Amino acid sequence: MRLRKLVAAAVPLPALLCLSVAGVANADPLVALSGNAAPLAASARSGDVAAEQQIPAALSLKLHNQQALARFLSDVQDPASPQYHRFLSPEQFTAAFGPTQAEADQAVNFLKRSGAQGIQVSGNRQAITFSATAGQLESAFHTRIGNYTDTVTGRKFYANDSAPELPASVSSVVDSVVGLDNHAVKHHAKPTQAPRTVKPVTPTILKTAYGTSGMTATGAGVNVGFVEFDGYKKSDITAYDTKYGLKGGSVNTVSVSGANYDSSPGDGQTEVDLDIEVVHALAAPANDYVYEAPNSNAGELAMYQQIASDKKVSVVSISWGSCEAAEGSAAAKSVDKALATGTAEGISYFAAAGDDGTTDCARQTGSKSQAVDFPASSPNVSGVGGTQLTVNSSNGYSSETTWNDGASGGAGGGGISTIFAAPSWQSKQSTTKRKVPDVAGDAAQGSAYSIISGGQAGNVWGTSGAAPLWAGFAALQNQVHKGGLGNLNAKFYGIGNGTSYGSGFHDVTTGNNTFNGTTGFSAGKGYDQTTGWGSFNGSGLSKLIG
Numbered sequence: 001m002r003l004r005k006l007v008a009a010a011v012p013l014p015a016l017l018c019l020s021v022a023g024v025a026n027a028d029p030l031v032a033l034s035g036n037a038a039p040l041a042a043s044a045r046s047g048d049v050a051a052e053q054q055i056p057a058a059l060s061l062k063l064h065n066q067q068a069l070a071r072f073l074s075d076v077q078d079p080a081s082p083q084y085h086r087f088l089s090p091e092q093f094t095a096a097f098g099p100t101q102a103e104a105d106q107a108v109n110f111l112k113r114s115g116a117q118g119i120q121v122s123g124n125r126q127a128i129t130f131s132a133t134a135g136q137l138e139s140a141f142h143t144r145i146g147n148y149t150d151t152v153t154g155r156k157f158y159a160n161d162s163a164p165e166l167p168a169s170v171s172s173v174v175d176s177v178v179g180l181d182n183h184a185v186k187h188h189a190k191p192t193q194a195p196r197t198v199k200p201v202t203p204t205i206l207k208t209a210y211g212t213s214g215m216t217a218t219g220a221g222v223n224v225g226f227v228e229f230d231g232y233k234k235s236d237i238t239a240y241d242t243k244y245g246l247k248g249g250s251v252n253t254v255s256v257s258g259a260n261y262d263s264s265p266g267d268g269q270t271e272v273d274l275d276i277e278v279v280h281a282l283a284a285p286a287n288d289y290v291y292e293a294p295n296s297n298a299g300e301l302a303m304y305q306q307i308a309s310d311k312k313v314s315v316v317s318i319s320w321g322s323c324e325a326a327e328g329s330a331a332a333k334s335v336d337k338a339l340a341t342g343t344a345e346g347i348s349y350f351a352a353a354g355d356d357g358t359t360d361c362a363r364q365t366g367s368k369s370q371a372v373d374f375p376a377s378s379p380n381v382s383g384v385g386g387t388q389l390t391v392n393s394s395n396g397y398s399s400e401t402t403w404n405d406g407a408s409g410g411a412g413g414g415g416i417s418t419i420f421a422a423p424s425w426q427s428k429q430s431t432t433k434r435k436v437p438d439v440a441g442d443a444a445q446g447s448a449y450s451i452i453s454g455g456q457a458g459n460v461w462g463t464s465g466a467a468p469l470w471a472g473f474a475a476l477q478n479q480v481h482k483g484g485l486g487n488l489n490a491k492f493y494g495i496g497n498g499t500s501y502g503s504g505f506h507d508v509t510t511g512n513n514t515f516n517g518t519t520g521f522s523a524g525k526g527y528d529q530t531t532g533w534g535s536f537n538g539s540g541l542s543k544l545i546g
Contacts, residue, residue: 028167030142033174036330038159038181042365043148049158051135055145056257057179058129058298059107060334061099062172069097073344073380074424077490087346087486090124090311097344099125103173110170114140120257122302123309126337129257129302134158141165141177148183152366157183175337176330179298184327186229186295186320187363188271188464200450200459201389201442203244203281206469208395210441211538212282212476219283219475220249225313225347226275226288226468227303229295229320230268231261233454240277240452246284251276254310256293256303268320273453274460275317275468282472283479289313297331304338311345314484317471318351318381319464321373323361324419332374332419339380346484350470351376352463353383353437354413357404357515358529368516370415372436377417382489383436384466385531386412386443387508397537402511402523402530403444403463411515412443412463414529425493429527438489440508440531441466473536477545485545495544496526496533504541505534 049055063069075083088096104125111119114137116130134145141164149156159181166174199205207213234251241248253262265272276288289312293303307316324332339349354360354373361367376383386403404411417434429435442449443466448459477485485491495504508531514520521529 028169030165031168031171032163032165033171033176033330034163035333036176037163039183039325039328040148040159042151044151045146045148047147049134049145049147051133053134054131055134055137055179056129056131056294056296056298057137057177058127058301059111060175060178060301060337061103061107061126061128062175063097063099063126063337065097069340069344073340073487076344076486085486087484088344090309090345093341093344094124099173101125104128106173107170110167122305124305124341126341127301127305127334129298137180141180143180145180150365157181159183176334178301178331178334179296182296184297184322184331184364186300186322188268188320199391200448202450203246205391205395206281209389209391209397210473210536211397211540212473214539215476215542217476217479219286219472219479222283222286222315222475222478223313224279224283224286224288224471224475225307225316226272226290227316227318227320228272228275228290228292229299230272231263231265231292232269232272232276232290233262233265236273236452236455237276237280241280241284243452246280248280248284249287251288252290254289254291254306256291256306257299259292259294259299261292270453270460271319271464274449274451274464275319277451278449278465278468279317279472279475282469283475286475301331301334301338304335308338308341308345308347314347314478315471315474316342316347316349317468318349318375319467321351321354321375323364323371324374324377324417325361325367325371326364327374329419335375336378336380336420339375339378343380343487346486348474348485348488349381350384350467350474351381352467353385355386355410355462356413357411357513357518358413358415358520359516359518360413360415362516368518370518372415372417373413374419376413376436377420377434379420379423379434380487382438382470382492383532384463384470385414385437385440386463386466387440387531387535388444389442389447397506400506400508400535402508402513404511404513404515405445407516409445410462411513412440412530413437414513414521416529423489425490428497435529437529437532438492439470439533439535441469441535470536473538477542480542481545488545491545492533500544501526501533504537504544506537508534
């Protein structure tokens with residue numbers, strides 16, 4: 001039977017129906033978070049994710065007074081400003097710039113209505129991590145979540161098909177939804193035995209060559225943090241200290257979102273050992289806080305927010321990252337807010353610039369286009385490139401060139417960000433976008449780091465060693481200056497652009513980071529996108545920082 005066509009009569013609507021229509025007209029409209037589209041380039045969809053699949057995710061909440069925050073971050077590093085080095089406590093930052101309790105409650109209530117479980121709010125209320133089924137996420141954020149295969153690398157991942165949508169009342173407090181895709185897995189340099197090591201670097205060589213052996217500072221009383229997505233054995237750290245006659249400080253694991261890999265470390269164990277042991281090479285008495293989180297965008301965000309909220313450390317070494325295209329703009333900017341929070345509190349971050357020259361996405365997406373690594377590309381981080389170090393017979397500094405061991409060994413990362421604008425301190429580098437790296441340190445096979453991992457001694461290399469090298473130097477500076485120093489980039493660029501440049505840095509003027517057949521950048525006098533301003537001349541640079 002065919003249904004008869006209904007024709008509206010020209011009569012007044014009943015009062016209750018009028019109220020219903022008005023309610024629909026005033027309903028909370030949906031707002032698309034346009035920057036949250038998943039990175040799906042060169043990928044093929046192969047069906048929906050099972051509705052019952054559990055997925056970890058997070059909401060990143062908006063900051064307040066962001067122009068005032070930008071001014072503060074500039075003033076706190078300006079010696080001419082009354083705010084110079086007057087860093088904030090986590091509580092002060094939250095009061096001035098963070099989400100309010102009511103805003104966090106609004107987001108939490110939305111998640112509860114959506115069926116989310118395990119809801120956790122960061123101490124500074126900037127991030128809310130949770131878990132939900134794919135079906136619940138699709139309903140809550142009005143998008144489909146599909147299974148994808150990267151047609152270049154063959155890697156399988158899930159991702160939201162379109163930008164998530166939120167009710168306007170919720171989007172007013174939420175910047176982004178993180179974790180609807182697992183396209184980006186944080187990678188490390190995967191350090192291995194160096195077959196062509198000419199002279200592996202030890203604590204004695206590093207201290208002598210980089211000019212810290214004459215400093216009275218040891219790192220005692222300074223707390224150093226490590227960003228890790230795998231675990232370690234304390235016995236390896238103790239063995240390293242014993243081998244080289246070092247008196248190490250305490251080594252503590254900080255679990256984030258329930259992660260703790262120490263009982264059974266994975267293939268990233270060598271990375272974690274390298275990070276800790278290189279800091280010990282320069283500043284062994286410093287206390288170590290090893291943050292371990294799930295290897296996901298949500299886990300990454302939770303870790304950086306916890307580091308800022310805890311304020312246990314004043315220096316952070318970072319050797320894990322993703323190329324910007326794989327990380328995605330929304331995830332990168334969410335983490336950058338946590339990094340800005342930490343720098344406002346006096347934390348100094350040093351991140352490896354990557355080991356694939358100027359083709360940072362090659363391993364993650366197969367792309368050989370120019371790309372840079374995040375979080376080294378964050379303006380709130382000092383990105384650390386790589387060099388080949390040569391020392392003389394007494395272990396003193398002889399020379400450095402840009403690290404480039406070719407396809408078999410890697411090359412130091414560098415280039416131009418596609419996400420972040422150039423900060424003010426990079427204005428003389430003629431760019432509208434952030435350039436990396438800022439500084440550099442030893443990273444080559446021929447001068448690999450001598451470490452102990454898995455109970456075995458070995459020599460490993462990569463910018464994963466250069467980042468903790470700079471973190472160790474910063475720990476010494478924290479002791480000298482009796483406190484945290486925050487984002488040191490403004491200081492580095494001020495020195496680099498001034499007459500005292502040569503007394504603080506070793507300028508690296510030879511080599512390039514051309515890699516994978518893609519033309520990279522060449523080293524030259526002063527700043528370049530292979531080694532930044534160069535490596536540190538410890539005692540000289542120490543006198544210029546304050």
